[in-house]
Amino acid sequence: MSNTPSDLRSHLTDLLHAALQVVAPGAGAVPILLERPKSVQHGDYASGLAMQLAKPMKRNPREIAQALVAALPASPLLDKAEVAGAGFVNLYLKPAAKQRVVRTALENGRAFGRVNLGRGRKVQVEFVSANPTGPLHVGHGRGAAYGASLSSLLEAAGYAVSREYYVNDAGRQMDILALSVWMRYLETAGARLSFPPNAYQGDYVRDMARQLYAAQAARYVHPVADLLGGVPLIEADPEAHLDGLIANTKRLLGADYAGLQDFVLNEQLGDCRSDLVEFGVTFDSWFSEKSLFDSGLVEQVIARLDTSGHLFVKEGAKWFRSTDYGDEKDRVVQRENGQYTYFASDIAYHLNKFGRGFDRVINVWGADHHGYIARVKGALQALGLAPDKLTIALVQFAVLYRDGKKASMSTRAGEFVTLRELRNEVGNDAARFFYVLRKSDQHLDFDLDLAKSQSNDNPVYYIQYAHARVCSVMEQWGGNPAELVNADLTPLVEEQELQLLQRLLDYPEQIEGAARELAPHLLAFYLKDLAGGFHSYYNSTRLLVEDEGLKLARLALAAAVRQILHNGLEILGVGAPDRM
Numbered sequence: 401m402s403n404t405p406s407d408l409r410s411h412l413t414d415l416l417h418a419a420l421q422v423v424a425p426g427a428g429a430v431p432i433l434l435e436r437p438k439s440v441q442h443g444d445y446a447s448g449l450a451m452q453l454a455k456p457m458k459r460n461p462r463e464i465a466q467a468l469v470a471a472l473p474a475s476p477l478l479d480k481a482e483v484a485g486a487g488f489v490n491l492y493l494k495p496a497a498k499q500r501v502v503r504t505a506l507e508n509g510r511a512f513g514r515v516n517l518g519r520g521r522k523v524q525v526e527f528v529s530a531n532p533t534g535p536l537h538v539g540h541g542r543g544a545a546y547g548a549s550l551s552s553l554l555e556a557a558g559y560a561v562s563r564e565y566y567v568n569d570a571g572r573q574m575d576i577l578a579l580s581v582w583m584r585y586l587e588t589a590g591a592r593l594s595f596p597p598n599a600y601q602g603d604y605v606r607d608m609a610r611q612l613y614a615a616q617a618a619r620y621v622h623p624v625a626d627l628l629g630g631v632p633l634i635e636a637d638p639e640a641h642l643d644g645l646i647a648n649t650k651r652l653l654g655a656d657y658a659g660l661q662d663f664v665l666n667e668q669l670g671d672c673r674s675d676l677v678e679f680g681v682t683f684d685s686w687f688s689e690k691s692l693f694d695s696g697l698v699e700q701v702i703a704r705l706d707t708s709g710h711l712f713v714k715e716g717a718k719w720f721r722s723t724d725y726g727d728e729k730d731r732v733v734q735r736e737n738g739q740y741t742y743f744a745s746d747i748a749y750h751l752n753k754f755g756r757g758f759d760r761v762i763n764v765w766g767a768d769h770h771g772y773i774a775r776v777k778g779a780l781q782a783l784g785l786a787p788d789k790l791t792i793a794l795v796q797f798a799v800l801y802r803d804g805k806k807a808s809m810s811t812r813a814g815e816f817v818t819l820r821e822l823r824n825e826v827g828n829d830a831a832r833f834f835y836v837l838r839k840s841d842q843h844l845d846f847d848l849d850l851a852k853s854q855s856n857d858n859p860v861y862y863i864q865y866a867h868a869r870v871c872s873v874m875e876q877w878g879g880n881p882a883e884l885v886n887a888d889l890t891p892l893v894e895e896q897e898l899q900l901l902q903r904l905l906d907y908p909e910q911i912e913g914a915a916r917e918l919a920p921h922l923l924a925f926y927l928k929d930l931a932g933g934f935h936s937y938y939n940s941t942r943l944l945v946e947d948e949g950l951k952l953a954r955l956a957l958a959a960a961v962r963q964i965l966h967n968g969l970e971i972l973g974v975g976a977p978d979r980m
Contacts, residue, residue: 408500408905409434411477412445412491419471423464424453434491436906443482443490444498444902450487461487498901499889505904505960506885513907513967517915518559524753525551527764528676529566532668533577534816535604536675539766539797541819542844545835545973546795547764548681549920552971557915562758565683566749569665570690571742575646576600577668578661582649584609585620586627593624596645598638602816608667612660620660622652675820679828680973687752689745698740698748701783702733705747710782720747725778728771747779754785761789762918767796767841793918798835798844826851832973833860836920854980856935859928863965864977866931870962871978873943877955887956888949896937900957903930907964911971920972927968934961 416432424430430452434445450465457464465483472481477497482490505512527547530540551561568574580600583593588609595601612620631644650657669686676682692698702718705711711718716736720743723730733744753761765772769792777787799806800817823831830851837859838844856862874881892901906926914922943954966976 408477408493408497409445409909411475415472415475415478416447416449416468416489418473419468420449420453422471423467424457427453427456436909437490440899440902442484442488444493445491446484447489447491448487450483450489454487465489495893495898495901496890498898498905499892501901501904502887502889502892502956502960503885505963506956509963510967510970512963513911514556514558515908515912515915516558517912518554518557520558520560521759522562522757523554523559523760523762524562524564524756524758525554525762525764526564526566526753527551528672528681529568530672531568531573532665532672533573533600534602534668536672536819537816538800538819538822538846541679541822541831542798542835542840543764543766543795544676544679544681544819545832546793546840546920549832549836549923549972550762550764550793550918552973553911553915553920553923556911556971559915562685563683565686567669567686567688567690568742569669569688570693570745572643572646574661574665576642577605578657578664579642579646579649580605581608581612581664582620582653582660583627583645585612586622586624588613589618589621591621591624593627594634596634596638596642598642604668604671608664611667612663620653620656626652675818679819679823680832687749689749692745692748692752693740697752698745701748701751702740702744705733705779705782708782720775720779720782722775722778725774725781727774727778731775743775743779746776747783750776750780750790751783751785754780754789759789760791762791762793764793764795764840767794770794791918794841796841796843798846800846800848802848822846829864829974830858830860833863833924836972837924839919839921859924860974861980862935863927863931863969864975865980866934867962867965867969867976868978868980869934869938870958870965873938873955873958877944877951879955881955881959884952884956884959887952889953889956891947891950891953892957894941896933896941897954897957900930900933900937900961903933904960904964907968923968923971927965927972930961930965930968934958 412434413432420427420430420432430449432447432449434447437443437446450461450468453459453464454461462483465487468489469481469483472478477494479492479494481492484490525547528536528540528544530536536544547563551563555561577600583595583599584606586593587595627645627648629648631648632640634641653660673686702711705720706718710721710724711733712721712730713719717732718734719730720733721730731743732741733747734740750761773792777790780787780790800822826848834846834851835844850858851860854861892898910923910926914920941954943951943958945951945954969976
C-alpha cells in the first residue's frame with residue numbers, strides 16, 4: 401500500500417468490504433461510502449453501511465454495525481472501530497496512519513493534492529466575456545476570480561482545461577461605443593453638440609477620443625448637422641435617436657467606420673487584457689463573435705435549424721421553438737430586417753465549441769442570465785448535441801462597499817468602480833480571495849475595510865500569515881528544509897498534531913470535492929481552517945525544542961502545512977508570502 405491519502409481511504413473501504421462479506425455475503429454490490437465526521441470524538445472516518453443493509457437484511461442497523469465491527473480484519477493503520485448513533489461505524493486511525501501524510505506532502509511538493517478525477521478529459525471554461533465597451537468593473541472581477549480559480553481547480557483534479565474569453569465584437573453595443581467615441585472626437589475637434597445620455601459616458605470614452613484625434617487629426621471630422629440629419633428626437637425615442645446617429649455615422653465615415661470600430665475595440669480589449677493579466681487571469685483563447693458571421697456559421701446554423709423544423713416565421717421574423725425545450729417563450733433568431741440576434745450567434749458559438757472536441761463546456765455567466773439557460777440548451781438539443789455536456793455556473797455580481805456606502809456600477813453612465821481601482825486599493829491577493837469566499841451564486845458584499853485590514857478577521861491575511869509563520873520558524877531553525885522529508889514522524893502524537901495531520905490528509909479530498917461541485921469557495925474554507933489549526937498549534941506548542949527528534953518531526957509537520965497552504969493559495973490565484 402502506498403502513502404497517498406486516497407489509498408488510505410481505499411484501505412478502510414477494503415476493510416469494510418471484507419467485513420461485509422462475512423456479515424452479508426450476498427450484498428457485495430452495496431456501495432461503501434466513508435464520511436468525515438464533524439467531531440473528532442466520532443472518529444476519523446464513519447460509514448453508514450449498516451443502515452444501508454438494514455432494510456434488505458430486515459435487521460436492526462445497530463446490530464448489523466456491531467457485526468461489521470466484529471468482522472473487521474486487523475490492520476496496522478486502524479486503531480479501533482466503534483458503533484455510534486443509529487448504526488454508524490466510526491473508524492479511528494492509528495497515529496502512524498496519519499503521520500505518513502507529512503512525508504507524502506513533502507515528497508510531492510506542488511503536486512501534492514492533485515487527483516485524477518478528470519482523467520485527462522478536455523474541459524473548456526469560458527468566463528468574464530464582458531462586452532469590450534468599457535473598463536472591467538468590480539462586478540466583472542468576481543467572474544474573473546471565480547473562473548480562473550475554477551479552471552486551476554479542475555486542472556488540479558486531472559482535467560485538461562482550456563480557458564476562453566468570448567469577445568462580443570459584433571452588434572449594437574460596439575456601434576454605440578464607436579458612436580460615443582466619435583462624438584467626443586468631434587468635440588475635441590471643436591464641434592458643439594448635445595451628447596446623448598444613453599451613449600457611453602465614462603472618461604475612458606473621452607480618453608479614446610483624444611487618442612483618436614491625436615492619431616487622425618481632422619480626418620474623421622464631419623459637420624454636426626450631417627450627423628443629426630433625419631434622426632428622431634431623443635425626447636420621443638432615446639434608442640431610436642441612437643440608432644439614427646449610428647446609421648448617419650456609418651454613412652458619413654464610409655470605409656473609415658471600420659477603422660473607427662477597430663480602434664475602439666482594440667483599445668478596450670487591450671485594456672481588458674492587461675487588467676486581467678495584472679489580476680493573474682489569463683486565457684488560452686480570445687474568441688471573436690464577429691468571426692462567427694465572417695465564417696458564415698451563424699447563417700449555416702440558422703438554416704440547419706430551419707430545415708429541421710425548429711424555426712417558424714412570425715411578423716417577418718424567424719423564431720426558435722424554445723418552448724419545446726422548457727423555455728418560457730419562443731425566441732427570435734433573425735429579425736424582420738434580416739439581422740441576426742445575439743441568441744443566433746450564441747447558438748453558432750456553442751456549436752463551434754463542441755466542434756472543437758471538448759468533453760464538457762462550462763460557461764460562467766452572471767446570475768442575470770439565468771433565464772438564458774433553457775434556450776441555449778434547447779438549441780443544442782435541437783442540433784443533436786448533448787445539452788448535459790454544457791454546464792452553466794452562475795455568478796452573482798459583487799457589491800462593493802466603501803466607507804459603508806454602496807458604489808454604483810453602470811457602464812453606459814460611466815458611474816462604476818473599475819476592477820483596476822479595486823486592485824489598487826486592496827491588492828490582488830485580497831481581491832482574488834474575497835471574490836471566491838462565498839458560493840458563486842450567492843450575494844457578495846465586498847467589505848473594503850476588512851480586505852485591507854491586517855488582522856485575524858481578514859481571512860486572506862490569516863492564511864498568508866500562517867504560511868509566513870512557518871517560513872519564519874524555518875529561518876530561526878537554520879537547517880535544510882529539504883532534509884525534513886526523512887524526519888522520524890513517530891513523535892507526532894499530541895492531540896493538536898493528530899488533528900493537523902488529519903487536515904492534511906483531507907486536502908486531496910477537498911480538491912476532488914470542490915472540483916465536483918465547481919466550488920472554489922470550499923477550498924478557501926479549507927485553507928482558513930488549516931491556517932486556524934496551525935495558528936492554534938503554534939501558539940500552544942514549542943516547535944524548536946531541545947529534543948532533536950521531536951524538533952525535526954514538528955518542523956516537518958509545519959513544512960507540510962506550509963506546502964499545502966501554498967498549493968491551495970496557488971489554485972486560488974493568491975500569493976504565499978515568506979514574510980508579512
